[in-house]
Amino acid sequence: MSTATPERLHRETAVVRCLDGDHTLVLTDRETVAERLLRTSRKHSFDPDTDVDWAAPQDPDVFYLPPVLASLYETPLWEGLTHRQRVELTRRELCSIASFGIWSEMLLMQALVQHAYRQRFDSGHVAYALTEIADECRHSVMFGRMVRTCGLRTTRPNALQYGLGKFANTVYDPLVKFAGTLVVEEFTDSFQRLTFPDESLQPMVRQVTRIHVIEEARHIKYAREELKRLVATASAPRRRFAAAGLAHATKLMASQVVHPSAYAAVGLDPRVARRAAAASPHRRATMAWAFRKCTAFFEEVGFLDGRARGIWVNAGLLE
Ligand SMILES: [Fe+2]
Numbered sequence: 001m002s003t004a005t006p007e008r009l010h011r012e013t014a015v016v017r018c019l020d021g022d023h024t025l026v027l028t029d030r031e032t033v034a035e036r037l038l039r040t041s042r043k044h045s046f047d048p049d050t051d052v053d054w055a056a057p058q059d060p061d062v063f064y065l066p067p068v069l070a071s072l073y074e075t076p077l078w079e080g081l082t083h084r085q086r087v088e089l090t091r092r093e094l095c096s097i098a099s100f101g102i103w104s105e106m107l108l109m110q111a112l113v114q115h116a117y118r119q120r121f122d123s124g125h126v127a128y129a130l131t132e133i134a135d136e137c138r139h140s141v142m143f144g145r146m147v148r149t150c151g152l153r154t155t156r157p158n159a160l161q162y163g164l165g166k167f168a169n170t171v172y173d174p175l176v177k178f179a180g181t182l183v184v185e186e187f188t189d190s191f192q193r194l195t196f197p198d199e200s201l202q203p204m205v206r207q208v209t210r211i212h213v214i215e216e217a218r219h220i221k222y223a224r225e226e227l228k229r230l231v232a233t234a235s236a237p238r239r240r241f242a243a244a245g246l247a248h249a250t251k252l253m254a255s256q257v258v259h260p261s262a263y264a265a266v267g268l269d270p271r272v273a274r275r276a277a278a279a280s281p282h283r284r285a286t287m288a289w290a291f292r293k294c295t296a297f298f299e300e301v302g303f304l305d306g307r308a309r310g311i312w313v314n315a316g317l318l319e
């Protein structure tokens, strides 16, 4: 009698030819993955309206993000700030990241609709894509409410990013979209995994980030499994071209994730502050750390192959 589990029966392997040799990927059947993720979604989903204490008092001396995640931490500019200014900077940076989160979730929701539109509507794969869209809808509403509860308004990406986002919505390119999803989800996940368990931070922020970490874990799984399937059938030039394009977009995104108004609010020249953050060894190490799971996975599936790796390294996002 066979001892293989039903899931094992739905696995196969694919070989991706990279410049540094062959990479073998284990592919799991789409429906098997989808059913598992749907089960998790049924068990672990939240309603931010009732699962976050929006009225929790906000102590003005309590940080909104762990200070180590502030873009200027350990720079001379940070040393020159008072405690209250440092708290203010973390409040502004948190809301910048949340605004960026809403923008990227809007792009992801559109990509998931485009993806689901092309599949069998009654499949588990589509049911899960629609479930994920519902998750992202709640997240975007939750992030908007968090920003307002912090006493601020959301910021917009700069004109170039905003325009690129609009253009990206006009094309269906799952290879780039699922890889881009991982870039954003793995990066924010690293920041949030450091935030929600930290009892010295604002309670409301801890609750919001906890919900996001739990619900995003399945999104990351879905994107990873889909990206492996897509990479397995893409030609090497197509894969390398997509990987290099995404590396450029990531470099742009990482440099813009803190809105200039965050620096101005604590009396700093935004251009000087942005340069200080870009040159800071601590910040570079933090960003490379935040992307480490994403870059390790990209390495595995041949998405750092070719020019992409150099772009990631040059951007300070890969050591
Ligand atoms: Fe989300």
Ligand SMILES: [Fe+2]
Pocket (backbone or CB within 6 Å): 136, 185, 216, 219
């Ligand atoms: Fe997500």
